[in-house]
Amino acid sequence: MILKQFFIILAALFLGYSIVAVVNLPIPSNVVGLLILFIAMCIGIVKEKHVDKVSDFIIKYLAVFFVAPTVGIMQYFKLIGDKFFYIIGPLILSIIIGLFAAGATTQIIIQIMDKKRLSVGKKGLGGNDVK
């Protein structure tokens, strides 16, 4: 039922707002709401079928909600025009550095773990040979 799904998602956001207000966290309420819903799903209080339809719809058209805020950039055209290279330079470089850091870290750790698994496997085989 769509209404029930909407209620559960709204309830997670409600809890997020409440927690942030009480604890005074510098973290967005909707991120706390995301974590609450995720934990509730992992524990099993909320099942995937309780939230899937509304979530899939919102995620599919997520960008629609950000059209108006993106159009808001028109208020800052002058600021951006003056500072274009000060914005685009760090932006591109930090994306390249981040891509490399994330990709290389993941790849190296996977390689190390695979090697370990392989050497453990060899030891096992060696043991069998002795027998």
Added chain:
Amino acid sequence: MLSEFFSMNPISGMLLTIGCYWIGHTIFEKTKLTILQPILTSSILIISFLMIADIPFEVYNEQNMLLNYILPLTAVVLAVPLYRNIHVMKKHAVPILAGVTVGTLATMGSLVIIGKLIGTSNRILVSMLPKSATNPIAIEVSEIIGGIPFLTVSLVVITGILGGILGPEILKLMRIKNEVAKGIALGSMSHAIGTVRAFKEGEVEGAMSSLAMAIAGTLTAILSPIFVLLI
């Protein structure tokens, strides 16, 4: 004349948003080109219209309040794809978490260092900090750390497009060939747009990317208030 007509009707802003997004979506579905993101085409169409018709942004934004009110909900529902991909997470938990964390720290750290070196103003640098997070998270983070949310949202879109177009080529140049690693890099740097691109590379890349996008977004939200102290 057109401006008055537009302002008088409380529905015109939202009609324009949905209509232009529909056009953008149709173009994207036909071409499948990363640069023709529906959010980019629709925003350009709307900005051009508002400028030609001489309609202030405030008027247009006021008429989109219905969408703006539901906006915070869009982050909460990201829990669902995160939960769906939990099985991939279990298999490669250490490399995934390490990759996303190092990537997020590196991109935020290098942004601050490079920005400081060349003298980008503080307000702009703060607005740029959450650029790799998905927009539902980035817009709220920007507000909290004292950035310009409108600037952040646009930079998030640009980051997504740049990462989506250049990402796979850069990773190839850097000899990052592992499917898991490619997905993690694309998702943690260029959120949903990178994830669509990652699915073009392969099923594993796509699943990893959507996982990385949710984790990187959450991490960005937690780390931004700390990084902002360095600016």
